[in-house]
Every structure is written in structure tokens, then in C-alpha cells.
Amino acid sequence: MDQLLQHALNAMILGGTYALLGIGLTLIFGIMRVVNFTHGEVYAFGAYMMYMFVMLIGANFIVSLVLAVVLGVMLGALIEIVLLRRLRGADIDTTMLVMIGAGIAMQNSEQLVWSGVAKSINSPFPSAPLVMGAVSVSWTRLFVFAVAVVLIAATYALIQKTRLGKSMRATFQDREAAALMGVRIDRVHTATFALGSGLAAAAGALLGPVFVVYPTIGDLASLKAFAIVILGGLGSIPGATIGGFILAFMEELGAGYVSSGYRDAMGFLLIIVILLVKPTGLFARKERIG
Amino acid sequence: MLEVEGLVCRYGKVEAVRDLTMRVERGELVTLIGANGAGKTTSLKAISGLLSPAAGRIVFDGQDITRASARRVLELGIAHCPEGRRVFPYMTVRENLEMGCFLRRDADGIAEDMDKLFARFPILHERRDQAAGTLSGGEQQMLAISRALMSRPKLVLFDEPSLGLAPNLVERTFEIIEGIRKDGVTVVMVEQNAFAALELSDRSYVLEQGRVTLTGTGRELLENPHVRQAYLGA
Amino acid sequence: MTFEVREGEVLSLIGPNGAGKTSAFNAITGYIHASSGSIVYRGAPLVGLKPNQIAEHGVVRTFQKTSVFNGLTVLDNVMVGLHRRAKQHPLAIMLGLPGVRRDEARLRDLAWEILDLVGLRARAEETAVSLSYGELRLLEVAIALAAEPTLLLLDEPVSGMNPAETGAFMALLARIRTRGITVLLVEHDMKMVMGVSDRIVCLNQGRIIADGPPAAIQSDPQVIRAYLGERYVRARG
Amino acid sequence: QETIKIGVTQPLTGAFAASGNYVAQGARIAEDEINAAGGVLGKKIQLVIEDNKSNPTEAVATVEKLIVRDKVPVIMGAWSSTLTLAVMPKLQEYKVPMVVETSSSGKITTSGNPYVFRISPTSEMEAVAFKPLVAKLGIKKADFLNTNNDFGIGSAAEYSKMLKGQGVAVGVMETMDPKATDFSAQLTRIKASGGDTLFVTTAVEQVTLILKQAKELQLNARIITTGGSNSPDQLIAQAGDAANGSFHTVFFPPWFPEVVTNPEPAKRYMTEWQKRGHEPGGLTEGFRGYDGIFTIAEAIKIAGKAEPAAIKDALWKTKVKGVYGNIEFIKQGPAGNESGQNIPSVYLVKIDGGKVAKSGL
Amino acid sequence: MSRAVSLASSVAWVGFLVTLPLWMDNLYFLHVLIIAGIFIVAAMSLNLLLGYTGQLSLGHVAFFGIGAYASSLCSLGFEIHVLDVPITLAPKPVWFSMLVAVTFAGLCGWFIGKISFKVRGAYFVIVSVSFAEVTRLVALNWLELTQGPMALNNIPFLKFWFPGIGDVDILGKVPNYYLVLGVAIVTYVIIRRLVHSRAGRAMIALRENEPLATSVGIDVTRFLVLATVVSAALAGLAGAVYAHYVRIVDPDVFLFIYTVTMVIMVITGGKGTLAGPIVGGLIFGILPEVLRGFEVKPELQWIVYGVLMILIVYFLPDGIVPAVRDAWKRWTGRTGAPPAEPTGTAVPAEARP
Ligand SMILES: Nc1ncnc2c1ncn2[C@@H]1O[C@H](COP(=O)(O)OP(=O)(O)OP(=O)(O)O)[C@@H](O)[C@H]1O
Ligand SMILES: Nc1ncnc2c1ncn2[C@@H]1O[C@H](COP(=O)(O)OP(=O)(O)OP(=O)(O)O)[C@@H](O)[C@H]1O
Ligand SMILES: [Mg+2]
Ligand SMILES: [Mg+2]
Numbered sequence A: 001m002d003q004l005l006q007h008a009l010n011a012m013i014l015g016g017t018y019a020l021l022g023i024g025l026t027l028i029f030g031i032m033r034v035v036n037f038t039h040g041e042v043y044a045f046g047a048y049m050m051y052m053f054v055m056l057i058g059a060n061f062i063v064s065l066v067l068a069v070v071l072g073v074m075l076g077a078l079i080e081i082v083l084l085r086r087l088r089g090a091d092i093d094t095t096m097l098v099m100i101g102a103g104i105a106m107q108n109s110e111q112l113v114w115s116g117v118a119k120s121i122n123s124p125f126p127s128a129p130l131v132m133g134a135v136s137v138s139w140t141r142l143f144v145f146a147v148a149v150v151l152i153a154a155t156y157a158l159i160q161k162t163r164l165g166k167s168m169r170a171t172f173q174d175r176e177a178a179a180l181m182g183v184r185i186d187r188v189h190t191a192t193f194a195l196g197s198g199l200a201a202a203a204g205a206l207l208g209p210v211f212v213v214y215p216t217i218g219d220l221a222s223l224k225a226f227a228i229v230i231l232g233g234l235g236s237i238p239g240a241t242i243g244g245f246i247l248a249f250m251e252e253l254g255a256g257y258v259s260s261g262y263r264d265a266m267g268f269l270l271i272i273v274i275l276l277v278k279p280t281g282l283f284a285r286k287e288r289i290g
Numbered sequence B: 001m002l003e004v005e006g007l008v009c010r011y012g013k014v015e016a017v018r019d020l021t022m023r024v025e026r027g028e029l030v031t032l033i034g035a036n037g038a039g040k041t042t043s044l045k046a047i048s049g050l051l052s053p054a055a056g057r058i059v060f061d062g063q064d065i066t067r068a069s070a071r072r073v074l075e076l077g078i079a080h081c082p083e084g085r086r087v088f089p090y091m092t093v094r095e096n097l098e099m100g101c102f103l104r105r106d107a108d109g110i111a112e113d114m115d116k117l118f119a120r121f122p123i124l125h126e127r128r129d130q131a132a133g134t135l136s137g138g139e140q141q142m143l144a145i146s147r148a149l150m151s152r153p154k155l156v157l158f159d160e161p162s163l164g165l166a167p168n169l170v171e172r173t174f175e176i177i178e179g180i181r182k183d184g185v186t187v188v189m190v191e192q193n194a195f196a197a198l199e200l201s202d203r204s205y206v207l208e209q210g211r212v213t214l215t216g217t218g219r220e221l222l223e224n225p226h227v228r229q230a231y232l233g234a
Numbered sequence C: 001m002t003f004e005v006r007e008g009e010v011l012s013l014i015g016p017n018g019a020g021k022t023s024a025f026n027a028i029t030g031y032i033h034a035s036s037g038s039i040v041y042r043g044a045p046l047v048g049l050k051p052n053q054i055a056e057h058g059v060v061r062t063f064q065k066t067s068v069f070n071g072l073t074v075l076d077n078v079m080v081g082l083h084r085r086a087k088q089h090p091l092a093i094m095l096g097l098p099g100v101r102r103d104e105a106r107l108r109d110l111a112w113e114i115l116d117l118v119g120l121r122a123r124a125e126e127t128a129v130s131l132s133y134g135e136l137r138l139l140e141v142a143i144a145l146a147a148e149p150t151l152l153l154l155d156e157p158v159s160g161m162n163p164a165e166t167g168a169f170m171a172l173l174a175r176i177r178t179r180g181i182t183v184l185l186v187e188h189d190m191k192m193v194m195g196v197s198d199r200i201v202c203l204n205q206g207r208i209i210a211d212g213p214p215a216a217i218q219s220d221p222q223v224i225r226a227y228l229g230e231r232y233v234r235a236r237g
Numbered sequence D: 001q002e003t004i005k006i007g008v009t010q011p012l013t014g015a016f017a018a019s020g021n022y023v024a025q026g027a028r029i030a031e032d033e034i035n036a037a038g039g040v041l042g043k044k045i046q047l048v049i050e051d052n053k054s055n056p057t058e059a060v061a062t063v064e065k066l067i068v069r070d071k072v073p074v075i076m077g078a079w080s081s082t083l084t085l086a087v088m089p090k091l092q093e094y095k096v097p098m099v100v101e102t103s104s105s106g107k108i109t110t111s112g113n114p115y116v117f118r119i120s121p122t123s124e125m126e127a128v129a130f131k132p133l134v135a136k137l138g139i140k141k142a143d144f145l146n147t148n149n150d151f152g153i154g155s156a157a158e159y160s161k162m163l164k165g166q167g168v169a170v171g172v173m174e175t176m177d178p179k180a181t182d183f184s185a186q187l188t189r190i191k192a193s194g195g196d197t198l199f200v201t202t203a204v205e206q207v208t209l210i211l212k213q214a215k216e217l218q219l220n221a222r223i224i225t226t227g228g229s230n231s232p233d234q235l236i237a238q239a240g241d242a243a244n245g246s247f248h249t250v251f252f253p254p255w256f257p258e259v260v261t262n263p264e265p266a267k268r269y270m271t272e273w274q275k276r277g278h279e280p281g282g283l284t285e286g287f288r289g290y291d292g293i294f295t296i297a298e299a300i301k302i303a304g305k306a307e308p309a310a311i312k313d314a315l316w317k318t319k320v321k322g323v324y325g326n327i328e329f330i331k332q333g334p335a336g337n338e339s340g341q342n343i344p345s346v347y348l349v350k351i352d353g354g355k356v357a358k359s360g361l
Numbered sequence E: 001m002s003r004a005v006s007l008a009s010s011v012a013w014v015g016f017l018v019t020l021p022l023w024m025d026n027l028y029f030l031h032v033l034i035i036a037g038i039f040i041v042a043a044m045s046l047n048l049l050l051g052y053t054g055q056l057s058l059g060h061v062a063f064f065g066i067g068a069y070a071s072s073l074c075s076l077g078f079e080i081h082v083l084d085v086p087i088t089l090a091p092k093p094v095w096f097s098m099l100v101a102v103t104f105a106g107l108c109g110w111f112i113g114k115i116s117f118k119v120r121g122a123y124f125v126i127v128s129v130s131f132a133e134v135t136r137l138v139a140l141n142w143l144e145l146t147q148g149p150m151a152l153n154n155i156p157f158l159k160f161w162f163p164g165i166g167d168v169d170i171l172g173k174v175p176n177y178y179l180v181l182g183v184a185i186v187t188y189v190i191i192r193r194l195v196h197s198r199a200g201r202a203m204i205a206l207r208e209n210e211p212l213a214t215s216v217g218i219d220v221t222r223f224l225v226l227a228t229v230v231s232a233a234l235a236g237l238a239g240a241v242y243a244h245y246v247r248i249v250d251p252d253v254f255l256f257i258y259t260v261t262m263v264i265m266v267i268t269g270g271k272g273t274l275a276g277p278i279v280g281g282l283i284f285g286i287l288p289e290v291l292r293g294f295e296v297k298p299e300l301q302w303i304v305y306g307v308l309m310i311l312i313v314y315f316l317p318d319g320i321v322p323a324v325r326d327a328w329k330r331w332t333g334r335t336g337a338p339p340a341e342p343t344g345t346a347v348p349a350e351a352r353p
Helices: A002-031 A039-057 A061-087 A092-114 A139-161 A163-173 A175-180 A185-207 A217-232 A237-258 A260-277 B040-048 B070-076 B093-100 B107-120 B122-126 B137-149 B167-182 B194-200 B218-223 B225-231 C021-028 C051-056 C074-085 C090-095 C098-118 C133-146 C163-178 C190-196 C214-218 C221-228 C230-236 D017-036 D056-069 D081-094 D123-137 D150-165 D184-193 D204-216 D232-243 D263-275 D280-303 D308-317 E003-023 E027-053 E061-076 E094-116 E121-141 E173-195 E198-208 E210-215 E220-246 E256-269 E276-292 E298-315 E320-331
Strands: A130-132 A135-137 B002-011 B014-024 B029-034 B055-060 B078-081 B155-159 B186-190 B203-208 B211-217 C010-014 C059-061 C151-155 C182-186 C199-204 C207-212 D003-010 D044-051 D075-077 D098-100 D116-118 D141-147 D169-176 D197-201 D222-225 D247-250 D320-322 D325-327 D330-332 D339-341 D347-352 D355-358 E078-082 E085-089 E158-162 E166-170
Touching: A002 A039, A002 A135, A002 A139, A002 A163, A002 A185, A002 A217, A002 A237, A002 D184, A039 A061, A039 A092, A039 A185, A039 A217, A061 A092, A061 A185, A092 A217, A092 E256, A092 E298, A135 A139, A139 A163, A139 A185, A139 A237, A163 A175, A163 A185, A163 B093, A175 A185, A175 B070, A185 A217, A217 A237, A217 A260, A217 E121, A237 A260, A237 D184, A260 D169, A260 D184, A260 E094, A260 E121, B002 B040, B014 B029, B014 B040, B014 B211, B029 B040, B029 B167, B029 B194, B029 B225, B040 B070, B040 B078, B040 B155, B040 B186, B070 B078, B078 B137, B093 B107, B093 B137, B107 B122, B107 B137, B122 B137, B137 B155, B137 B167, B167 B186, B167 B194, B167 C221, B194 B218, B194 B225, B203 B218, B211 B218, B218 B225, B225 C163, C010 C021, C010 C190, C021 C059, C021 C151, C021 C182, C051 C059, C051 E210, C074 C098, C074 C133, C074 E198, C090 C098, C090 E173, C090 E198, C098 C133, C098 C163, C133 C151, C133 C163, C163 C182, C163 C190, C190 C214, C199 C214, C199 C221, C207 C214, C207 C221, C214 C221, D003 D017, D003 D056, D003 D280, D017 D044, D017 D204, D017 D263, D017 D280, D044 D056, D044 D280, D056 D075, D056 D081, D056 E027, D056 E220, D075 D081, D075 D280, D081 D098, D081 D116, D081 D150, D098 D280, D123 D150, D123 D247, D141 D150, D141 D184, D150 D169, D150 D197, D169 D184, D184 D204, D197 D204, D204 D222, D204 D232, D232 D247, D232 D280, D232 D347, D232 D355, D263 D280, D263 D320, D280 D308, D280 D320, E003 E173, E027 E061, E027 E173, E027 E198, E027 E220, E027 E256, E027 E276, E061 E094, E061 E121, E061 E220, E061 E256, E094 E121, E094 E158, E094 E220, E121 E256, E166 E173, E173 E198, E173 E220, E198 E210, E198 E220, E210 E220, E256 E276, E256 E298, E256 E320, E276 E298, E276 E320
Parallel strands: B029 B186, B029 B203, B078 B155, B155 B186, C010 C182, C010 C199, C059 C151, C151 C182, D003 D044, D003 D075, D075 D098, D098 D116, D116 D339, D141 D169, D141 D197, D197 D222, D222 D247
Antiparallel strands: A130 A135, B002 B014, B002 B055, B203 B211, C199 C207, D247 D347, D320 D325, D330 D339, D347 D355, E078 E085, E158 E166
């Protein structure tokens, strides 16, 4: 029982960052239909920025976090403007290929700059955990969870309550028609990609101090983000949030009670099963033929 | 009100519009007719800022809008109801209409206009919360027209508004367009249904391979033997 | 709704937008599943079959939105349409048996024949995207014809065509009829509908409101109210 | 001037990157020192260092490259047991000897490959050396957490065999992928098992995380890391007070250089390491590369020419006063195809109050 | 290109490749060519799915890895326990193991095809990635069967019996080179025949317009499954050849980057063209080695590789082969070149139905 509670708590905390990662990608992959292989690299970028500010420059932890996210947003905007803007209207494979190229270049730049050796980031929180009966959780993880929840809520509000959200949806359904409505297409593209990237960077900056940072951390992060997006349905923010938590619970319980080696397989198995039962994903859209 | 002078538009090496000149006066209803691929759609896109012309000049209300963005053109009061409906398929009917007044901030006016449109097209009201992509072809066309009107434009560009509509709706559509014109809105319309279009219009241009080959009042063109033979199937 | 298509005739389905014409097509050809009722073709029930299985019965359709294989040449478009007539086993293909080559040659001849019928021979080597709109609609019909239909369903084949092009299409339809193919037509162009149909069924809100020869339909008050409109009647006469 | 090439394959990226880089840095120190002293056989030596990316197939590819393309007569590598085992058939295929500087799996020297010469201790040697401490530390029930590769599995097998022989109960034996970073599931299970001691065998990156996460989960068992690649200094720097109270086996204790067999080379190595500004945490790893290259250079000297067969024969005669101790090879494995094995010293240290302390061994 | 020209050029190519080891004494370069060749076979098989049916499989490496593991395990033998029941397999000859591997990979393809072609587009991408990840994790964790991260070592090499010559060991560079060349030619021929037939047209039709394809009687699932089976079997063959050449396999053969490498080869070469994967495979198989010649850090090489990929996409969006073909057409002054791609400032988006 204690063990189950502890697993559940672990999963809850992990789910927050997964959700963050998933929401970031659902904007880019789910809405923009860019198979974004730089997502994991921006995640790693966020983590490395955190390392640089906290460990090398010695800046305040919270300030560093904010800076890392802001830089992530800027990096996202840069990628969109430099790489994707000229590919408007290209098919999904073409943009995917460019993003793979960019991902490879980014990962190796990270390696070049930071070397292949894992880095760890100290967190300012007490290392003694918060103990609640038989279960315990570190303050750092608790902080990560809180920030993740705040970011998720903020993003949701941004998409729901602002004109930006609506113009995003319109733009990615029919770009030309959206332009005729007065939507500034280029800005919407850049903003969406930057927002998604910022969330990835945030996830990286938050998890960096919990785990360690090395150049290829983005690989698995990206695959998991894709899994979450599919679980929750393309483009759905509540879906991605739920998907993030489902994945975390699956992994944690699978690792705890089935086999820790198959931990990362859980999410992928889940995707396969879900898509088999409901081929169009959890949140299917209606389309007509003819 | 709108002047187009020596307009040239290219897609890569394909010259879709070559040297188009036309003018539209305030309150007029002007139609463009021509075979498939004559460059009608391309001209409208150039006017509304979706395409940047290779040469020529477009002036609206004394302002040069030759290379203005679609947003700027809309702000100046030109709405474009595109060919092929182009509704936002995953947004509801209502959301589509809301997109139509994306640049407007007057909530009351918007609500009033929306009610007016729903009264005109009860079927849209009935389906207001259905995703637009699931509407039938004709329903989508009605939605597209309504959406264009939501911005309260001074000039509307209609690209084949009767495409795929039932005869009675074609008729309704033309009535609506006449109504719009009566409300003081200037209209430029591209139509395949040349007979109805010419009957309705004050003046008309015949486009052939990107050039204006004939122009005159609707009645004049209806009588023109070349037009009768090529576009009216008589 | 209940209606019947008779062997060899041209039956038109008309009705206001959203009346359910395309939906009826989709149900007949298996793209959507009818909630209830039956569809029987030459004695064989079609409900529950997949579109490709329905095509095997000789029921072939075109689409309301122009629909061809964009990246392929005109000839290849028709070759794809000939799928049902090809006799090639995958293993035979991979082993490169001579029968496969012979079959390919036969298909090619068939394809040219169909292109001749619709009048696209001159454009055979062009990719479909470079065709004009009118030619695209001809190509659509060519693809459907290649699938050896006995019942051909056409969804608004002349929408967006000008009257001259429509005339040419009507001539093609006449040639198709001579091959003994039954045609079910959905169209809003009344000149075309009245010109080619043997019989017309008028739908409204998913129900049949009139059924009869063109002349009767044209003067049916219900049809005029729901569909044709007053101006149409005035224009005629 | 012509040089003598020496191939080095190390994990410079991937799961074992930290250790691999330290070994490579140690090797560079040896290279410069040897060349400053005039090289061998009148020629300078030149290291060709390839990154095996912590992956066995890549390791094979690097060895292939070193031998076929760079034509090196001798190799040092490949850090992890799995990597070393992977490249061994290639040594046999091309008849090129390799000095193994880190790997601990018993299989390496018992499988009958006459081209491997190991200067690091085997897990078995380590476990045997640990035996007297079982009673001293009062171990009653032990759990294991190790990587699921030859290094981790081999070590866990040897230690658990030894512990059982001492009457200690063995609880759960959890494994992890060398690339994993989240061990909360395993640690939760280990906590439920309730042993008093947890033996951990993996590279230093994962040890850091395990110490931190064990503390977060309030795992109270004493943690002992084995395998010698655990860099206590780095643990203190990165795991902070989560490292306090943990024990670690090391094969070179830079904190008390006075206890080593050959203080002279140890001091030279440590001074140069500091001068180059390398991580102090890498001292416990870099010496392996340093010793490995000296061993190879000595063998070339004895061979009199830079040719694989000659170097292989010479390695049997090589005696080096190294940081590892007095390096010389004894025969292990099936007769006729024996591999070389050195017998180095093993030390156990404890981290206490952010400092490394001596602890018995 | 006329038939005669293309026939002559393919004969010249094959002749060049067959004689290459006779005058090329740089064994390392031969090694690079062998690895590139194996990847070309895999890329050709991927092209069948990606280029012809339009299904973007980002898990293709799974079939490659399955082929490698199946062939290795079959030739090494194994003993596993399923629910405490021991299952053993005695080592089998390598040629037999390779056949088993091809069949097994084909079966996996059939299975994946059957279950995953209910989902298309972006979903299929993710299902295929997931499948590859799951296979990788199984290879990593089923220690008893696969040795996990310890890799399968000492994999035997292929032996052939040739009439007149007797047993030939496919060991070392030159014999493996010929083996890979042979496998590549067979793969090429099979795919070529397939795409120029009813089956290939059905696949292309599905890529271009699925509702229309079904309306003329094409059974979507059947042809997609056929494509996956053939594609998976060929990828499995490539994997088996790979395993018996490098003689070690570890779970990293399932790494995503290898799928990416194949995708890059196909797309830069020109997806949906027969020569595309070959051209792309040669470029991206040899490029890393060329870059290495500049004696720069490996990271820098990879950065150049990534940037080059982006540039190829920008400047040759359809891939190299179609671009060269168009250039050739223009040069020989043929008419009827396809119309230029729309490059207007506003490219019309697809109107929804
Ligand atoms: N995106 C494009 N890329 C390349 N060529 C194009 C593109 N859009 C249109 N064209 C070409 O430009 C020419 C004019 O097209 P346009 O759509 O303006 O004609 P249209 O008069 O509106 O015809 P329709 O009556 O069919 O709507 C045609 O030859 C067409 O093929
Ligand atoms: N996927 C769907 N989901 C919900 N409603 C749908 C869907 N497809 C069609 N409909 C509705 O069913 C009705 C019939 O549509 P259908 O397309 O059959 O009309 P139609 O007679 O072909 O009209 P048109 O002449 O405009 O093409 C319409 O009201 C449409 O909104
Ligand atoms: Mg047009
Ligand atoms: Mg319809």
C-alpha cells in the first residue's frame, strides 16, 4: 500500500512535466502539423541554460528558470523564422526533414559546447524530503510540479481566452482564408512555434535539476512528447495534459509492478493499444468525404 | 473607388494575369467573366493582398494597395469571399462567423450583424454549433458569404458565389448580392453563371488569358455575339 | 428514402443543398454507413460492404470536389482506374513472370481506348495537375469508366464549367450511355439535368418529394418551391 | 618524423562519457610525458583516440577503424566490460593486442582470447578483497541495484556469491538500463525490501542520481558502490549531502597518496592533472589511461618494433611501476590461449561530512 | 531518358560496381561502401512504403533490427524460459537463419500492417515509432534471449557453396561487398517490378487520393499490407546481412537515428523514384567519411550533415533524382516538362471538402 502511494505520488509529479512537454508539442505537431524533431533539443537547451545560469554564472534559481524559458521562446521563434517560414505550404515530410536536420545540428552543437559528459544542477531547495507518513517527495520535485501546473494553466488561458488562440486555429485550418480575415499569418506561426518551444524549454529547465543534463536527453523526451500528443488527441491542450499524466502513471506503475526495464515501453504500448481500439485517436475529428 | 492598372501576376513562370486594367465606381456591381483559367481568381487575390503582383498598380479609395497585406486591405474595407468556400472546417459555424469580424471590436455591432445573417440564412442558425467541414457544399457557400459580410466591408469581392448551389439558392445568392449592393456596398463578382451575372451587373469585364478583351454594361455584353457564343452557350 | 434506378437509364437526383444527395452517394458506395434501410444492386445487398467491394459489383462514383490522382500522368490515372481489370498476382509480379508483362500491355491498350472515348488522348502524357478544370472533370469520368462500371454515379460533374464546356460534357454522357452504362447523376445545372435525364428524383431534407420525367418535375409546385425557385420558372417561360 | 600510433577507444559520449573522457585525459598526460622524455624507440608516440559512444557496435567499428584505417599495432580500451567484450573478436581477427584499463567482468580474461591484457581488477578480486568488511560493517541483508550489462551483472553476481558465503541474506536484485535517469521505481521497491545495505554498480553519473533519489525516498540502507568508477569527489560535488554516509570501492585513492604502492608515478600524475585543470573528480579514473599508455609504451620498448605480434609477446614480459601498483601480467583462461591479468590493489573509502575518509580496506 | 540510354547506363554502373574491389585496395573505403550498401537496401525498402504508398514509417529500423536479431539468434542458438518451460534452439546454418529472418521480419510487417493501417498519417508515424521503441526495449531487457545491452557477440558469418569453387566464406571486406551488391540488385529488381505493376499503381493511388482509389475498387488494406510485408522483409534482409557482416548486434540497432538516416536517404534522393534511395544512400553513407577527412571534431561533422540536409530540402525539395531528371529534360530540350512549382508569394492551401 505504501509502495503504491509512493508510486502514485512519483507519477503525479512526473506527469506535470510530461504534460508540459506534451502541450508544447501539441501546439506544434497537433496544430501546425510540423513533426518537430527540435522539440527534444529545445528541451535540452532549456536544461543547459539552467546549468549555465545556476552552475556557471551562479544566478538565482528562479531567475535562471525564467531566463531559460525566455531564451527557449526566442530559440523557437528563431527556428520558425529562419527554417520554417520559407516552407509555408510544403508538405509534412518536407518540414519534418528540415526539422530532423535542425535537430541533428542542434544536438551536436550542444555536444560541442557542453561536451558529452553529463552535468548536474544544484537546486536551492533543502535536500531533506517532505515526508507525509510513509511517502516522501523532494522539495525540488514539488516545486517543479507547481511550476508545471501554473504554466499549463497559463497556456490554456492564453489559447482559450485570447484572440491569438482563435487565430491559431483558423490559420492552421486554412491559411489563406485566415489571411483574408485579417490574421497576421507569419506572426501566428512564429508565436505558436515559440510558445511550444518555450514550454519544452521550461520542461527541460525544470527537470534539469532533478536529473542530469546531457546532449541526448532530448531524444526520449521528444518521443514521449509525441506519445502524449497522440494519447490526448492532436491539438488538444486538455488532452495533452491528461495524456501526460496517463503516461506518467503507466510508466511508474509499470516500472513498479511489472518490470523497471520496460518502463519506457509502457507509453508506447499504450499508444498502440489505444490506436487499435480507437483508430482515429482519443479525440477524433469529423471529416466528410465527397 | 477601385482602380487596377496594368496588373501582372505570375506563378513561377506561368503568367496568369497579364496587363489587366479595370475600374470600379462606388456603389457599382461589376462582374468579371471568362473561361476556366482566364485569371479571374488570380486578379481577385492580387486585389485582396493574397498575392503580390509582379507589376501594375491597385488603388483603393485613393490609397495604393498594390503590395499591401491582406490585413491592411481588409482594414481599408475590402472583403474577399474566396473561390471554393474555404470555410474553417474544424471550427463551428459561429466561430467561422466570428473569424469574419476578427478585426472588429464592437461587440454590439457584431451581435447585430450576426443576427441579421442568421435571419437571412436560417440553416446556418440551425447548424451554428456544427463544425463547418461537415456542412453540405451549399451550406458552406452560404457560410462563406456570410463570413465575408461580417467585416462590414465597403467593397466585397465574390469569387464564384453560386458554385455548386441549387437553382433557388443561386437565385437567393444573387438576391443577397443585390441586397448588399443596395445597402451601399460595392461589389466585384466573378461568375461562371454568366447569364445571371450579366443581368445583375452594372458593368462587366470579359477576361481572356489574363487580359480584358471586352468591357461594357451588363446589357451590352448580353447582346454581344462573341459573349453569347462563348459564355452563354447560345 | 426509397428509389430505384432502372437498368440503362440516366436518373438524376436533385434537391436543395444539404438535401442529402452526396450522403446518398456515400451510403450507396460504402463511404458512410446507412443507419437503417437496404441498398440492393442487381439483387446483391451493398449495405455493410467496403467501397472497394462495392466497386467490384460495378458501382463506381465520382466526387463532388474534383478528385483525380494529381501527381500521375493522365494515362497513369486511367491505368489506376483499370485496377479491377488487371490480373496480376503479387508473387508473379516480383518474380517477373511474362504473363504480367502481357497483362500490362493489354491494360495500356484499354487505357488508350478510354482516353479516346473522353477525348483526352492528346494530353495523355501530361501530369494531372497541369490540366484545365474542364479536362480534370473529364479525367475523373475516365478513371471511373476504367473501373468498368455498370452503374456510374456522378456527383455534380459540371459545376464550375461554363455553358460551352457543359455542352461538351453532355455529349460525353451520351456516348457513355451507348455503352449500356446506367448513370445516376447529381447536378444543380438544370440545363444539363433536363437535357440528359430519363427520370428525375427530387429530394428535400433527406426525403423524396417528387419522382418523374423531366417535364413533370419542372412544373411540380413542390419542386419549384423547394428547389428550382420562381426565377427559374419565369426564365423558362 | 614518423610516429608510433597507439589506438585508444573510449566512451567519450553517451552513458559512460564522464569516465571515458577522464581516461582519455589520463592517456594524454602519459603521451606527453613519454614524448617529453624522448618517446620510444627514438620515435614519438601518437594516440589515435576514437569515441565508441558507450555502444558495443560502435566500439567494434572504432577498433575496425583503428586497425584497418590507422593501422595501429596496439590498442587501449574500451572502458566498459560490454564494450571490451564486444571488440575482443576483432582483436583475434586482426591479431592486434589490447590493454584493458577499466573493465571488470571475469569473462574478459577467461574466454580464451590471447590478445587481451587487463590491468584493472576483476569483480571477483574486488569481492574477495571486500570479504573482511562484511562482518566489520555488520551487513545482514543486502539489496542490489546495477546496470544490466556485463559490468553491473558481473559485479552483482560476484558480490552476492561472496555475501551469501558469509551468511548474508540477499534481498532484491534490481537492474537498470545504463542510460536511465529515474530510479524511483527501483528504489521504492528496494525500500520495501528493507535490507540494511544496498550495493550499487554503475558509472558515476547514475550513482549521483541514485544517491539523490534514495535520499528523496528516505531509503535508509547504507549504500556501497562497487567497480571503482564512482569518483567520490564528483559525488560530493554533485550529490551534495546525499553522498554522506556512502561507501565506495576505488583502485586509486588520491586523497591519501601515501598508501599507494608507487607514490612516485602517482604524484607525477596528480600534479600534471591539476596543472591541466582537469576535474579533480576524474583523478580516480584518469590514472587508468595513464597507466595503460605507460604499459603499452614499455611493451613497445621491449618488443623493439611497433608490430602487433611483437608487442603481444612483449606484454608478457612487461613490468611497470604504475599508479595501479606494480603492473605485470599473470595467465588466466584456457591453456594455450591465456589472457593477461594484473593484480592491483583495492581500497574502500567513505564519504563523511562532505569529505572522503579512509575506511578499512 | 530513352530505354537504350538507361539500359546502357545501368549496365555501366553494375560493371563499375562489380569490378570495384579489383582495383580498390583501400579496405576501409570498401567497409564504408558495404555499410552504405546495407543502408541503401534498407532505404530502398523504406521507399516502397514512404515513397510509393505515402505512409511515413518512422519505425522502419524495427524491421532492420528484427532481421538482424532473428538471424543472429537463429545462427547462434538460444535457450530461454517461458513460464519456466525451457525453449531451446540449436544453432542453424547462416543461410537458413537469414531466410528465417526475412520471413520473420515479413511476418512482423504483416502484423504491423494489419493492425496499424487502420490509422494513417501522423498517427501512423507515431505507431511506427512506438513499435520500434518497443522492439528496442524488448531487445534491451529480455536478457535471456538477446543479452540486452551486452550485445550478441561472435555472430557466425555466412558460408556459400558455389559449384566448382566449393565453400566460400563471406568473411572480410571483398566477399561481403559482393554479397551486399547482390542483395541490393535483387532488392532493386523486386521493387522495380512491383511499382510498375497493378500492385504498385494501387499503392501510388492510395498515396495520391485514397477515397478515389477505393472508389475504383482498390482494396486499401490489402495493398498497404502487401507493401509493408515486402518492405519489412527486405529491411529484415538488410538487417541480417548487417548482423553477419559486423558480427555483433546490440539494442542500439533499433535507435531512431538509423530510421532517420534511411528517411534522409530516401527523401534527399527522391522519394517515389527507384534511383532515389540509391543516390541518397551513397551521398549520406559516404558523406560522414568525407567529412572525417577534414580532421574536424565529429560533432562538427554532424552539424555540417544536418545543415546540408536542410539545404538539400530547400534547394531540391523533390530530391536529387527528380531534380536531375528535370535538368536533363530541359537540357535535351524536350517539351512537356511539368509546370513549375507554385512559388507565388501566396501558395493556395488545399480547400477542404
Ligand atoms: N497556385 C498556382 N500555381 C500555378 N499556376 C496557377 C496557380 N493558380 C492558378 N494558376 C494558373 O493561373 C491561371 C489563372 O488561374 P485562375 O485561378 O486565376 O483562373 P480563373 O479564371 O479563376 O479560373 P476558374 O474559372 O477555373 O476559377 C491558370 O492557368 C492556372 O492554371
Ligand atoms: N460528416 C457529417 N457530419 C454531420 N453532418 C453531415 C456530415 N456529412 C453531411 N452532413 C449533413 O448531411 C446533410 C446532407 O449533406 P449532403 O452533402 O448529402 O448534401 P447534398 O445534397 O450533396 O448537398 P449539395 O448539393 O450542397 O452538395 C447536410 O445537412 C450536411 O450538413
Ligand atoms: Mg477561379
Ligand atoms: Mg453534394
